[in-house]
Amino acid sequence: MSTKNFDVVVIGGGPGGYIAAIRAAQLGFNVACIDEWKNDKGGPAPGGTCTNVGCIPSKALLQSSEYFEHAGHSFAEHGIGLKDLNIDVKKMLARKDSVVKQNNDGILYLFKKNKVSFFHGRGAFGKAVSEGYEVTVGEQTLVGKNVIVATGSSARALPATPFDEETILSNDGALRIGAVPKKLGLIGAGVIGLEMGSVWRRLGADVTVLEGLPTFLGAVDEQIAKEAHKAFVKQGLKIELGVKVGDIKSTKKAVSIAYTTAKGEAQTLDVDKLIVSIGRVPNTTGLNAEAVGLKLDERGAVEVDDNCRTNLPGVWAVGDVVRGPMLAHKAEEEGVAVAERIAGQHGHVNFNTIPWVIYTHPEIAWVGQTEQQLKAAGRAYKAGTFPFMANGRARALGDTTGMVKFLADATTDEILGVHIVGPMASELIAEAVVAMEFRASAEDIARICHAHPSLSEATKEAALAVDKRTLNF
Ligand code: FAD
Ligand code: NAI
Numbered sequence: 001m002s003t004k005n006f007d008v009v010v011i012g013g014g015p016g017g018y019i020a021a022i023r024a025a026q027l028g029f030n031v032a033c034i035d036e037w038k039n040d041k042g043g044p045a046p047g048g049t050c051t052n053v054g055c056i057p058s059k060a061l062l063q064s065s066e067y068f069e070h071a072g073h074s075f076a077e078h079g080i081g082l083k084d085l086n087i088d089v090k091k092m093l094a095r096k097d098s099v100v101k102q103n104n105d106g107i108l109y110l111f112k113k114n115k116v117s118f119f120h121g122r123g124a125f126g127k128a129v130s131e132g133y134e135v136t137v138g139e140q141t142l143v144g145k146n147v148i149v150a151t152g153s154s155a156r157a158l159p160a161t162p163f164d165e166e167t168i169l170s171n172d173g174a175l176r177i178g179a180v181p182k183k184l185g186l187i188g189a190g191v192i193g194l195e196m197g198s199v200w201r202r203l204g205a206d207v208t209v210l211e212g213l214p215t216f217l218g219a220v221d222e223q224i225a226k227e228a229h230k231a232f233v234k235q236g237l238k239i240e241l242g243v244k245v246g247d248i249k250s251t252k253k254a255v256s257i258a259y260t261t262a263k264g265e266a267q268t269l270d271v272d273k274l275i276v277s278i279g280r281v282p283n284t285t286g287l288n289a290e291a292v293g294l295k296l297d298e299r300g301a302v303e304v305d306d307n308c309r310t311n312l313p314g315v316w317a318v319g320d321v322v323r324g325p326m327l328a329h330k331a332e333e334e335g336v337a338v339a340e341r342i343a344g345q346h347g348h349v350n351f352n353t354i355p356w357v358i359y360t361h362p363e364i365a366w367v368g369q370t371e372q373q374l375k376a377a378g379r380a381y382k383a384g385t386f387p388f389m390a391n392g393r394a395r396a397l398g399d400t401t402g403m404v405k406f407l408a409d410a411t412t413d414e415i416l417g418v419h420i421v422g423p424m425a426s427e428l429i430a431e432a433v434v435a436m437e438f439r440a441s442a443e444d445i446a447r448i449c450h451a452h453p454s455l456s457e458a459t460k461e462a463a464l465a466v467d468k469r470t471l472n473f
Contacts, residue, residue: 002140004117006032007031008342009135011123011143011287013037014048015328016319017150018107020335024148025114027343029124032144033116034137044120046107047100048152049320050328052171056103058195060096061175062359065202069361071286074398087203089179096175100352124288132314133292146314146342149294149302152322153280158187161248167255167273168248172198172292174275180204185257185271188237189216191358192277194232198360201237208269210259212278214242217358221370221419223385224405228364228421231401235361243267287330297323307347308338316342330354345397353436357426362402365425367433368417371407380410384442384465388422390473391461392453399423404462406442413441413466431459442466 008024010017013035021033037052039045068087075082084400111118119137125147126134132145155170157163165173174196180203186193189211201207216239217225232239242262249256255274259267282301287298295303295311302317304310310317316338319331330349337347358364374381385405388394402422408415418432435445445463450456461470 002136003143004032004140005131005143006030006117006145007285008032008146008148008339009123009133009142010034010150011135012048012152012283012319012321013046013107013118013333014150014152014319015050016152016321016335017048017148018046018110018330018335019332020148020150020318020339022110023336023339024342025116027339027345029244029339029342030120031114031116033111033141034119034121034135034142036120036122036176038120039101044108044118045100045104046111046118047103049154049171050331051103051107051177052100053175055328057096057175058171058192059359060099061092061199063194064095065199066094066361069202077398087180089098089177089203091446093176093178105108122286124286125292125294126288128292128312133312138181140224144314146316148335148338149287149310149315149317149321150319150331151283151321152331153282155276155279155328156439158245158248158276158278161250161276163276167250167297168274169273171275171277173312174277177273181272182206183271184208185210185269185274187245187257187274187276188212188278190277190279192273194237194358194360196275197237198232198235201235204400206238207236208238208240208271210243210245210257210269211239212243212245214262216241217364219356219370220235220364221366221405221417222372224364224366224403224421227402228358228360228362231362231421232360251273280320280326283367283462284321295408305439307341310332311330322433324351325354325356327354327356350437355433357429359426363425364397364421365429366417366419367429368415368436369407370417370419372414374407378418382408382413382442382466384408384462384467384470386465386470386473388455388458388459391455391458393455393457394423396453397423404428404458406445406462406466408442408466411441415440415442415445418459418462420459422455422458428455428459431456 007029010021010033037045074352121137184205186209244260246258257269320326333349340347355367389400405419407417442463450460
């Protein structure tokens with residue numbers, strides 16, 4: 001058994017871990033990153049949930065299925081005719097896998113470029129030693145002066161219904177369905193439910209989503225959530241709110257879900273496949289946290305302060321394994337900030353300006369506070385909205401669903417939240433994030449020249465709407 005010493009040992013090579021490792025190496029530290037993810041040949045596949053079974057493959061399938069839907073539904077109005085439109089699911093999945101592999105390989109290249117030592121295997125705490133902490137990986141022992149735990153999260157299963165990834169699917173199986181199911185069920189109308197439900201609906205599945213809460217996308221601004229709900233229902237997504245899921249019976253070919261509707265009626269949903277997307281749990285089993293006395297909370301997440309410090313000096317934790325939103329870019333920001341704090345710098349993450357995006361069609365994106373949050377806080381605000389229907393570029397695209405909405409302080413005009421449902425919301429939200437980071441007012445955005453014709457003009461117009469002076473609506 002060999003022992004190697006490092007300034008920083010990172011456990012987990014997802015967006016939190018691999019970015020922390022790269023930033024620490026840039027700052028001159030001798031860094032190791034341990035990750036256990038295996039590709040289908042048993043080789044290393046760094047990038048975590050995000051790269052392997054999350055952000056990247058889901059966006060690849062969303063893109064393929066969106067092209068398919070456009071080809072089937074909107075090409076004709078452009079005068080483009082197509083005969084015998086079909087989807088080769090195997091090829092679509094192979095393309096998705098190659099996109100994933102490009103990202104895995106890219107991270108291995110970045111490790112080499114930045115001289116990060118990569119270890120493939122499970123990292124577990126050994127004991128505290130005078131130089132720091134022992135972390136074992138296979139037969140090797142690494143000693144880190146600092147350890148960053150970035151072990152991420154896994155899909156939460158329903159208590160009596162474990163994932164078999166054949167008919168009862170987590171996000172992993174949901175990204176590998178080999179043929180379009182006739183009937184697909186999803187439990188949980190959250191981010192995964194809506195994104196994965198969209199993929200398979202576009203490809204022809206009859207999709208039903210069962211959601212436990214009575215409100216649709218409760219964390220989203222109500223006006224935006226209503227608009228999105230209308231669009232999804234029009235597309236054919238069946239969304240049942242306020243249900244109580246009961247017994248689930250499955251065979252190799254079918255699943256039967258008993259549930260009670262919001263009105264109290266007993267119902268059964270019979271489907272070919274069921275995706276369970278009811279949230280995620282932090283990965284801390286197998287980490288041997290108890291060996292060093294690393295404190296976990298009641299959910300099994302590593303307990304940290306605002307700066308990602310754990311209860312142990314020199315041990316940090318970032319990303320999905322700690323509190324806060326489970327988002328790749330939040331994990332990355334924390335990874336960078338921790339590396340900088342280890343170097344004695346003032347790494348900073350602004351939790352108020354972390355954007356959210358749901359990559360459905362229309363896309364939903366937001367940053368800052370919702371109207372319902374401002375009301376609950378008793379904050380005086382002004383609201384301005386602008387519909388894509390009145391935007392020239394959206395009309396040319398043939399994609400006019402949705403709106404941009406600004407919320408600004410009633411007195412100072414400071415932007416408090418921006419909410420978008422519509423085309424390219426994921427890209428448009430970046431301007432709002434920059435504006436809020438600079439504590440801009442709605443008038444600041446309203447006075448900036450935006451290219452014409454562009455979707456970003458809807459952002460400018462929504463900012464103008466705060467002062468009730470839109471020009472094109
Ligand atoms: P992870 O990405 O989970 O990485 C943790 C890594 O640590 C994994 O490789 C794991 O194998 C490894 N590991 C765990 N324990 C050990 C151990 N003991 N030893 C060695 N290695 C270990 N977020 C977005 O921002 N945008 C999106 O579009 C988006 N889409 C998503 C779609 C889906 C279907 C899912 C499931 C998630 C999506 N997310 C998205 C969320 C995003 O994937 C996570 O927030 C992000 O991956 C968290 O990064 P992380 O580094 O904390 O953890
Ligand atoms: P989620 O938290 O987004 O949604 C889970 C939904 O399931 C909620 O609406 C909840 O009310 C419902 N639910 C919970 N238990 C239930 C039950 N027993 N019966 C019926 N409904 C129930 O979680 P999801 O979709 O699993 O995604 C996990 C996380 O992954 C997200 O919160 C997000 O952080 C991340 N993610 C981010 C994406 C993005 O940024 N575009 C895409 C996909 C995932």
